[in-house]
Amino acid sequence: MRLGFVLSEMGAGLRRNFTMTIAVVLVTMVSLFFFGTGLLVQKQVGILKGEWYDRVQVSIFLCGDDSPVDRCPAGAVTDDQRTALQAQLEADPRVDRVFYESKQEAFENFKETTNTSITDNITADQLPESFRVRLVDPEGYLAVSDDYLSSPGVEDVPDQQAILQPLFTVLNVATNIALGLAALMLLCSMMLVSTTIRLTAFSRRRETTIMRLVGASRALIQLPFVLEGVVASLFGGVLASAALWAMVNFGVSRLQNRPGFTTRLIDTGDVLTQTAPIIVGVGVVFAVIASLFSLRRWLKV
Template sequence: MNVGFLIGEIASGLRRNLAMAISVVLVTFVSLVFVGAGGLLQLQVAQMKDYWYDRVQVSVFLCAKDSEAPTCTSGEVTAAQRDAVLAELQSPTLAPYVESVQFESKADAFKRFQEQFKGTAIADSATEDQLNESYRVKLKDPTKYEVVTQYFAGTPGVEEVQDQRRVLDPFFTVLNVATAVAGGFAVVMIIAAALLIATTIRLSAFSRRRETGIMRLVGASKVVIQLPFLLEGVLASVVGAGLAVGALYAAVRFGVQGWLVEALPLFGYIGTHQVWLVAPVLVGIAVLLAGTASVTTLSRYLRV
């Protein structure tokens, strides 16, 4: 096959349907931005889970002076009850689950409380005596937090067993919903891109029906006739994919690494190397999308 002829046919087709080709590029760009954003968001969620769940602790809050829990009817936790809870945390029964135990006194809890709510009205109204002593338990497997929760249910001197996962899980649920929404938009836009590519190929084939007729008469093969149309759609889609990768790179480079890291330095964020992991997938989707739409359209409207 003459490469020069092929390039000329592609250029001719793109010139004749320039507006439609630009539309294909833009729709592919938008759809793949959503696909890429969904993928990157899922990578971010996974990275955040690894970061936070590795630091998750189970807090065993001991009875304070004014506790109203059924296990605190005798008043504030006694030294014997406090020692008994620690002994249970270090017992052979919980040893397979517990990695470390740290005691937090009222003074420590009050200091952390003041740092956490610094500058708010609640920080000024709280007193050290109102806060609970607690044991901060780091688990070997954070998913096994219910073992500790159930173990100390009804234990005298223990007001409440609180797992930090209960605070984090709703947050991650929101992020997963956002990922699903981005995926939904991506599916809609991909369908729109496929339809637009099919329409573009159909118009291109119609505008060049005379040339294709002559090529049939001179014995040109099916591949020679259909390949320029196929490559037009693929080329426009790949350009859209390239723009999508560039947009995602800029968003991560300047939005996440350039701004979010400084504004909320709480955990590790995804970097530009994750964009390069997603990039081949986006290009592959673009080629597959354009190829499928083009072949389907050509087989129907350009029979050879």
């Protein structure tokens, strides 16, 4: 009986404030869409870091005959120095694998990635030999670089991750902007839910006063109002999830399916199993908080 009463009161409130309810649904949808976009961008940044950082190798360039004196005061690397450095790298627990690249191998790789008009004027003796090191934790690059930069026979340990850092900086800024807009929109959504519930409670203040006088509990009186905000926010969350799914399915997935594109991108599974439950849950929680806050004044007897 009480369940039927609560549902009937909720339905009556939604019908009486149909226009405001639609506004709550739309504002909640937009705010949760931005929030979900921020979550997806964060996930994509994590995927790119994990995938691209694993591809980055520490390059330890050895001294050669043409190396600058300030970096290689003892001249070209000796066989003993090369052997000792390789043994040190292989014993380092931070190192996963070590690859030695001779001058000839460096020259062959250089020819594969450089225009022939440049390689025609370069010989193998002009390129440095090096060790290519794959780390167990790619983000520990700086510590490894500092340790081996001063080793005998080492000319330079360039920071290859610096090439990727600007990209991740841009992606992180985009994430923060999306989450900032989401926070602002969520605040607007809470204010709109609170205003809608307050207007509904004010228009029915005589009914609620009578219910309290005849012994109805505060929870029974508040529940229909709270459910109105929850239902509106729930619809907004579902619509936001559908919009995110469409964006990923018809936008990101098409990019993923292009020939030669190997980087893993977020997919619809990430939306349905991870992002959608979070944004729907956040929408419902915010609606409950806003509803209870707005009811504290109008349901006092």
